[in-house]
Amino acid sequence: NAGVTQTPKFRVLKTGQSMTLLCAQDMNHEYMYWYRQDPGMGLRLIHYSVGEGTTAKGEVPDGYNVSRLKKQNFLLGLESAAPSQTSVYFCASSYSRQDHSPLHFGNGTRLTVT
Amino acid sequence: GQQVMQIPQYQHVQEGEDFTTYCNSSTTLSNIQWYKQRPGGHPVFLIQLVKSGEVKKQKRLTFQFGEAKKNSSLHITATQTTDVGTYFCAGLNPDTGNQFYFGTGTSLTVIP
Numbered sequence: 001n002a003g004v005t006q007t008p009k010f011r012v013l014k015t016g017q018s019m020t021l022l023c024a025q026d027m028n029h030e031y032m033y034w035y036r037q038d039p040g041m042g043l044r045l046i047h048y049s050v051g052e053g054t055t056a057k058g059e060v061p062d063g064y065n066v067s068r069l070k071k072q073n074f075l076l077g078l079e080s081a082a083p084s085q086t087s088v089y090f091c092a093s094s095y096s097r098q099d100h101s102p103l104h105f106g107n108g109t110r111l112t113v114t
Numbered sequence: 115g116q117q118v119m120q121i122p123q124y125q126h127v128q129e130g131e132d133f134t135t136y137c138n139s140s141t142t143l144s145n146i147q148w149y150k151q152r153p154g155g156h157p158v159f160l161i162q163l164v165k166s167g168e169v170k171k172q173k174r175l176t177f178q179f180g181e182a183k184k185n186s187s188l189h190i191t192a193t194q195t196t197d198v199g200t201y202f203c204a205g206l207n208p209d210t211g212n213q214f215y216f217g218t219g220t221s222l223t224v225i226p
Contacts, residue, residue, distance in 0.1 A: 042202060090157070100164065103149075103159060
């Protein structure tokens, strides 16, 4: 099993450009999450999904949109990139919340906005 | 704002010394998880604590959940170079649905 796969691994954008980060999981997990990691800030939740066709806002959703059209995929979109969105982005998935199952993380996407 | 605080932010220890990181929440948590992130890697799940006062051990690692379920700690006995990385706690606040709030992390450096 590949687990959680994120593409791309690296990306450089200019301010105002848009892009989509793709997350795919092959573990049949219901829950999927997008986090950003910044030095000294830990991981902050951007958006999450509790199942196909559903999405919800996390701690820092502004400037991002997400979609979960298929159970195995969770897309994170940046409509108009800003330098403040320079960060490492991690996707994660979990089987469910009810049994408080652990998060499985992808390898991350390092995004730089100039 | 940040609901889960973690201290210290950095810790340098000589190999063989012990290490402890502390996690504190402003609200009561339903459970807490601990993760380890190696340099350049992604967070990897270590353990989950659910019960008040719970203590769990994994070889040289000891995890505790406070009686009030507002704090937790991770203690490593006799550190090794393989322990290098950043340790994160993540707490589930029952009032905020499905969101885990991650602590700021403690970066551990082990000097051989």
